[in-house]
Amino acid sequence: MKGNTVFKRSYNQCLRRLTAHDIGAALPSESDLAHTLDVSRTTVRAVLASLAEAGIVSLGTSGRALVRHPLEADYFPDMQTLSAGAAVERRFMEWILLGDFRAGQLLNAAELARQFGTSTTTIREYLAQFQHVGLLERRPNSAWLYKGVTPDFATEIYDVREMFELRATRSFIELPDDSPPWRELDAIEAEHRALLANIGEEYRRFPQLDERLHRVIHETSNNRFIIDFYDVISTLFHYTYRWNRSDEQQRNTVALMEHLDYIEALRSRDQRAIDARCRKHLRTARATLARSIEFGPFRSQPIPAGVST
Structure with a gap:
């Protein structure tokens, strides 16, 4: 066992x-x-x-x-708690976002499959997720063009994220109080308060809570496009945030407090309050991503001349 x-x-x-x-x-x-x-x-x-x-x-x-x-x-x-597919995802994201990988470079599905010890089919399916959001572009002969995490890319992604999440909150607050998502929200809120009480030692545990809170909201939409979109952006952004760790404890503390305000609004079932607090939190997250991109300048360089898009 x-x-x-x-x-x-x-x-x-x-x-x-x-x-x-x-x-x-x-x-x-x-x-x-x-x-x-x-x-x-x-x-x-x-x-x-x-x-x-x-x-x-x-x-x-x-x-x-x-x-x-x-x-x-x-x-x-x-790494011991991940499924085989999730382990490949983790290794790929660390390789492409935490390594010296520049916009405009080409990826080869067969080479990636050998590098990560999985099948070419698995790699292609995984890369296709990022094609949908514009991070990768498919090329002939099993090649993929990495287009980079740029400020414009981040702005476009966050515009869509805000639209999807606000829609998902409407589904969430229609659920009865004793439904599983509300019980999960109770547990998430308690863990937020426990983390805040020990933030100096455990602030790097925040991304797990962040992912859980937003996922439980998105999944109540019962909309596969919203859910699939969140699968991609949660992975992408949590790795991108790691480009800048200079103020990680401070920004995680701010995000925790904003989450608690957001949860309070959800409990009120007041859609205007929910919209306001959701938008405020996502503006903060957008600013955090923008600062992180500045710490990874080689990732946001324009695609070199001669490389068609």
């Missing part, structure tokens, strides 16, 4: 939720945990047993309770 990706991912998810609980607090039932983590009760039992073995929870006859808060060392490394 310890070598199982699903188990490790569920274990880490459970740890993140426990950070928002008080010491001695009772844990949710196996059924509730299985629903929250979207896994079987068998997996939940294995997670609970490992948490008890690590001294994080107690499993006494009187019930399950939190003994101590998780430490960074308690988590499995991120």
Whole structure:
């Protein structure tokens, strides 16, 4: 079981939720945990047993309770919690956005498949996602042109993101209070407050919370174009933000506070308040991306003369 990706991912998810609980607090039932983590009760039992073995929870006859808060060392490394497809995605994004890769360069699907240990078909399907948003352009002979993350690209992407997210909030607030997305929002809010209380040590955990909050909103749209779009931009932007880490703690703190304001507006079900706080947060995120692009100037250079687009 310890070598199982699903188990490790569920274990880490459970740890993140426990950070928002008080010491001695009772844990949710196996059924509730299985629903929250979207896994079987068998997996939940294995997670609970490992948490008890690590001294994080107690499993006494009187019930399950939190003994101590998780430490960074308690988590499995991120790469051990990824599916094969997600692992390829992670390696590709690190290679193209964190390496010395310039706008105008060509990618070859067959070479990428060999480099990342996967099939050419998998690579082509993955690259096609970025073709849809204009980051890549398909060329003959399995080649792809990387067009770069430029300020104009960021502006266009954020215009679409704002439109899609505002539409998704309308679906979200129509859901009943006891629906799974609202329960997930409760957990996300609690984790925001726990992270703020320990922001000096754990501020780099913010991207995971950011992705979860916006994803739970987008997915309630039940619109495959909105959901697919968010799959691409969440991956792209979280890697691009890493170009500039000079003020990472400060900007993550600001974003956490804006998230809490956004969540408060969602709870009010007041669409005008939701629109205002969503737009404010996305303006901040847009400015963060713009500053990050400045720290990766070689990625935003114009496509060299002689390279057609």
